Amino acid sequence: MEFDVGSNDLSSIMKDPVSSQDRSLQLSSALKLKRLGIDTQKEFVVYMRSDCHICKSEGFGALNRIQARVNDITIIGTLNVTLTDLLQPGEASLSHCAWEKLKAEEGQKITFSHLPPIKSLSEVRAKMYGSKLSDDALMHIVIDIADGKYSNIHLAAFISACAGDNLDVREIIGLTKAMIATGTTITWGKDLVVDKHCIGGLPGNRTTPLVVSIAAAAGLTIPKTSSRAITSPAGTADTMETITQVELSIEKIKEVVNQEGGCIVWGGAVKLSPADDILIGVERALDIDSEGQMIASVLSKKAAAGSTHVIIDIPVGETAKVRSEQQAEKLKHYFQVVGMAIGLNVKVLVTDGNQPIGQGIGPALEAMDVIAVLRNEGPDLEDLKERALLISGALLELAGIATAGYHTAKQILNSGKAWKKFQAICNAQGGFGAPEYAPHSYDILAQRTGVVTAVDNRKLAKVAKLSGAPHDTLAGVRFYSRLGTKVEKGQTLFTVYAESTGSLNYALDYLKSESEILTIV
Amino acid sequence: MEFDVGSNDLSSIMKDPVSSQDRSLQLSSALKLKRLGIDTQKEFVVYMRSDCHICKSEGFGALNRIQARVNDITIIGTLNVTLTDLLQPGEASLSHCAWEKLKAEEGQKITFSHLPPIKSLSEVRAKMYGSKLSDDALMHIVIDIADGKYSNIHLAAFISACAGDNLDVREIIGLTKAMIATGTTITWGKDLVVDKHCIGGLPGNRTTPLVVSIAAAAGLTIPKTSSRAITSPAGTADTMETITQVELSIEKIKEVVNQEGGCIVWGGAVKLSPADDILIGVERALDIDSEGQMIASVLSKKAAAGSTHVIIDIPVGETAKVRSEQQAEKLKHYFQVVGMAIGLNVKVLVTDGNQPIGQGIGPALEAMDVIAVLRNEGPDLEDLKERALLISGALLELAGIATAGYHTAKQILNSGKAWKKFQAICNAQGGFGAPEYAPHSYDILAQRTGVVTAVDNRKLAKVAKLSGAPHDTLAGVRFYSRLGTKVEKGQTLFTVYAESTGSLNYALDYLKSESEILTIV
Secondary structure, three states, rough: OEEEOOOHHHHHHHOOOOOOOOOHHHHHHOEEEOOOOEEEEOOOEEEEEEOHHHHHHHHOOOOEEEEEEEEEEEEEEEEEEEEOOOOOOOEEEEOOHHHHHOOOOOEEEEEEEEEOOOOOOOHHHHHOOOOOOOOOHHHHHHHHHHHHOHHHHHHHHHHHHHHOOOOOOOHHHHHHHHHHHHHOOOOOOOOOOEEEEOOOOOOOOOOHHHHHHHHOOOOOOOOEEOOOOOOOOOOOOHHHHOOOOOOOOOHHHHHHHHHHHHEEEEEEOOOOOHHHHHHHHHHHHHOOOOHHHHHHHHHHHHHHOOOOOOOEEEOOOOOOOOOOOHHHHHHHHHHHHHHOOOOOOEEEEEEOOOOOOEEEHHHHHHHHHHHHHHOOOOOHHHHHHHHHHHHHHHHHOOOOOOOHHHHHHHHHHHHHHHHHHHHHHHHOOOOOOOOOOEEEEEEEEOOEEEEEEEHHHHHHHHHHHHOOOOOOOEEEEEOOOOOOOOOOOEEEEEEEOOOOHHHHHHHHHHHHOOOOEEEEE | EEOOOOOOOOOHHHOOOOOOOHHHHHHHOOOOEEEOOOOOOOEEEEEEOOOOOOHHHHHOOOEEEEEEEEOOOEEEEEEEEEEEOOOOOEEEEEEEEHHHHHOOOOEEEEEEOOOOOOOOOOHHHHHHHHOOOOHHHHHHHHHHOOOOOOOOHHHHHHHHHHHOOOOOHHHHHHHHHHHHHHOOOOOOOOOOOOEEEEEOOOOOOHHHHHHHHHHHHOOOOOEEEEEEOOOOOOHHEEEEEEOOOOOOOOHHHHHHHHHHOOEEEEEOOOOOHHHHEEEEHHHHOOOOOOOOHEEEEEEHHHHHHHOEEEEEEEEEEEOOOOOOOHHHHHHHHHHHHHHOOOOOEEEEEEEEEEOOOEEEOOHHHHHHHHHHHHHOOOOOHHHHHHHHHHHHHHHHHHHOOOHHHHHHHHHHHHHOOOHHHHHHHHHHOOOOOOOOOOEEEEEEEEEEOEEEEEHHHHHHHHHHHHHHOOOOOOOOEEEEEOOOOOEEOOEEEEEEEEEEEHEEEEEEEHHHHHHOOOOOO
């Protein structure tokens, strides 16, 4: 201290003394919470009046990052200031996710403070400038992301700095380990826990419930967590939800798996990798599939879920996520090397991704396919069945319980054991009920006789989404016209299902405007 | 068209026909605007109820980018959905900047549509993957940014991809040209229009009003646009606003400059480079000073403002923006090469940036310094005066109207011509009035006798901000203890000024907690 501001002598020498009690009251002054209920997804946003005394005295302005504290929990949020009477003087609010995180209630006090520097951002800046990220640096970054300290702008910078092959294998391993370390880890007390994952992109590719049923029927432990649809007409969790309950606590998941050997639940509530959950939203907005982050994302969640042996399915096709064999082979290599480094036994299957799998596209329609295959019905579902057997077979072999895995898997499916196991798993999760068809439907007919030579997966998925899927669980498309199918003029190519005539029209209007979903020559 | 959905036969074959009139009504259905007045700075945000029929039918979700249309103007915004009755069914809202852009009024209709692909984002992704950006690519990116098509996430990705010396000189030139092309350009019909720019970071460094007055008094044309404080206690525009009006239309600016040869106005309203204005906010959040973007930002605005000859001042110091001679030399090279490419005559001065300039820190306190120097008062303001003469002299030489510029500038200042010119400019801008001292102040005294050996510019700026600057224009710090000053115990080191006792206490509390603003040995 080089100047005359001691801890005790301030009020005595001030020109306008204010008692220290008054001052501390003023400095700690809180605002009162009002719920606005604005959903900003994962980003914590704080709302304050622009003329609020805290904004003024702290020098807070729009887009500033500030600390907010409620119930002894602190978050870092981005400030949006309000210019109207949306908030009354003395009030503040939080975006939905921040409100939940702080367990806030209307009328509670909220206090604010300046942001302490986020040290790991200097590592992100160094990465932008071409440095390599050490394991420590990656750990600090991932911890800060998981704590919600990064704004979307910071997240985008981190993702960009890591995109374009900018992460080497050592960095991918470090990122994967950091993601595991910052999330929930499930332990099963077993030497052998299996799992499967598909690098998305194929409508109707609902093999998971089949693989889980076959593997569990074969005696394996397969605690499967699945996602809901993000940009597709249905995720596995959406599909399963038309049959049984999928939002289970970790305790309930353990109960189901211990009883039946497997489960098929929504992974969103489990928080296996909170940093990854946050990054994914921004990656989607950037439409970037950074290889390194994708591998870290998938493998960290598998390891955190307690898996030991994992099959990765990479469908390759022009309208799939992975578009060339070369790209698939590179991914395969990374998956295996990183898997080994974190103690996972990984086998990668590169499969055909040129057209939809099965007939249904949409939650209930895909669930019908799954049930039909399990019941050995539906000769038109050979593709879905074959793919499920291929993956199940590889899984049985990887786990070391079969030498001709495909045949063992086929026996289990044909015998009805997989169907029985599926029903048992559903019952353990909360009950089994087969879905019904939507009340409204419309057949799309061939205008000429010929052979189907091309199918645009993305446009087909869009029709299903416009008809209401996945929100309207019965909505979607049933597709009968696989590549190579010979069709007669007037024959039904596919059927659109919807829960309301409005939604049906919406999808049909899109069909009128789009001419190249199927090519018939 | 390979299937049976013609443009006319739809309703005739639908199972649940809806007349096409009803359908188009339903499809085009608009929402009614309600003003919430949320300030998100530059980012367009659209607020809709999560259960809104448009959200559902279009499949819009939080963080989606969507098109919104009001008054035949279309913007692209990020969707935030509301989960409460903040919006009533049928209502939607916009963030403040989007509301302004669409010239929206409460109760108007707003319509929404899906986002057409933003093609230039593929150029940004290519840059992430190591490609060079062509002039065309940079033009498309800058146009889309200026149109508000990029979300903060996209902007952060672009900035990150260009950071870390990732832009070569050709790209910096392309970026500069694109920024000029997308903004307002001012023409003066003169061969010689001068300007100056300082690469910030020094509290109290208010040379601009002095340089403009001297240059204009010397007969040069110097239409100076300045910024408001962003993170500092005062910008030149804030300082000038305590003396005269600074928010002038382009017409009024032209009038002032044609009459007096110079002006000192706020540049924010002029929109010389709208893309840059948008990028700067995100760069600040990332705390990134990408050299390429900084050069493009500065030079594009100078060119757009119609300048032909420009002095760039780069203060170098440990707590300044540029911290090493080496970094300054590199910047100097880039400024000259890029300047030449766009037809600007650029001279760069590398100056001492180790301590505050002048005595005042805060809008009114800095204005007092400026006036004192112009009136040849204040022997304690030699540093500010010398710096202004150095820059003015270089400018007179660059413009070719003096061979010993420093001496010419000194004559103009000492003769009172600069002071007369300054008052004339202020009167032309709307009137002249000298600011007064704040009602509350507190002297910080030396606790020992010795010599000042270090000054922390950043902490000193923070004291000024906590006392209320720049919002409270009279608030700030008057600093008497330059490096090397001999002080006696009990002598005043600096004085804190505030408009309220609350703000004064706020600054003093910070001083109590911070021990190393000045070092006296």
